[in-house]
Amino acid sequence: MSEHIAVIKQYIVEEFLPDMAPEDLPVEHDLLADGVIDSLGLLKLIAWIEDRFGLPVGDEAMDPENFRSVQAIDAFVTGSRPGVPQVAGG
Secondary structure, eight states: OOTHHHHHHHHHHHHHOTTSOGGGSOTTOOTTTTTSSOHHHHHHHHHHHHHHHOOOOOGGGOOGGGGSSHHHHHHHHHHHSTTSOOOOOO
C-alpha cells in the first residue's frame, strides 16, 4: 500500500462516513455498492483527487471502478503519477 492510503481514508471518512474512524474503514470496502458514495459524491471525490494530488482526471479515467474502494483510488492515484503507467479499472 502507498502513502496515500491514510489521506484517502481520512477524506472518505470526513466527507462520507463521519461516524467512522479512518482506521475502521477497510481499504477494500466497496464504497459504491454500499451507497457510501453516490454519483454526486463520485464527482466530489474526483474533484478532490484533482485538487489534492494535482491529477487531472480525464473522461477516459471516469470509470467507476477506479473509485470503488480506498484501494482502487490509491491504485488510480499511484498509477496516474507522472512516469507511471495509467491504471485501468478493476
